[in-house]
Amino acid sequence: MHEVGIANGILDAVRKETEARKPARAVKVGVRIGEMAGIDPQSLAFSFEVLVKGSDLEPLDLAIEPGVLDELEFAYLELEVP
């Protein structure tokens, strides 16, 4: 259930990060999630998709990579430079 909040946190961070890199726009964000983080990757992917739809960040993909233990961290951001 809290995956919506997590997805929101990811979007906020992406927004902040791309703001500093204008005019590039984000196309994909990578996060690392460990098995002990208490996050369901499928639920997070779904929440993310729903929140991105119709937002200023659409289209934006989420890539979830396995992390260590309770890791819940950003990994990378893919940018498209016009």
Place this chain on the structure above:
Amino acid sequence: MTRVPMEGKVLNENDRAAAELRAEFARHGVFAVNLISSPGSGKTALLERTLESYDRGRRVAVLTGDIQTDADAARLARYGFPVRQITTAGACHLDARMIRRALEGWDLAAIDLLFIENVGNLVCPTSYDLGEACKIVLLSVTEGEEKPLKYPGIFFKSELMLLTKIDLLPYVPFDIDVAEANARTIHPEIQIARLSCTTKEGLDEWLRWIDARALGGMKAAPELVR
């Protein structure tokens, strides 16, 4: 297309608020405990028995979280210690900002021990640091002994697992040794205590643990490992 590294925790905002709380707790000498379990495992009952056992002069306070109602705060306020309800209006966990808001107006210097009863949920509260000194997970014997394997996150992050409602063991098909072994599979160092808030069996052991842990840190806590 260019890929740039991105650093930091996803829950950066919460972690920042939690770090501020932790510093404030340290400054005022508040030992804060985050109690987490499924709904109905006995968090409120544990707090009732705990508060009931304390002298009136004890500097203890409770924040209790629920999605709706202030029923738990009403139950706990009877013991005469400061209690505040946090209703999350739908959110499945407490976060650090809710704790900060709930503490407004309280003199932290007058509190030594703060119990935070999280929303009944074994998953979501796991991810949100509340600035606590330790997380404690409750598992009642009316649940399954495989819970630690199904919800590893919270058992991994908790210092202590309290096996509650042990007075019901004769009536339920719960293998308590298997439950303990499962918790240790996930977190070999987890400490474990068994108790019943109905018969009060094991209650003293819990009270001693929390006192020692609050006073002198983990090393001072009595050895509970069976």
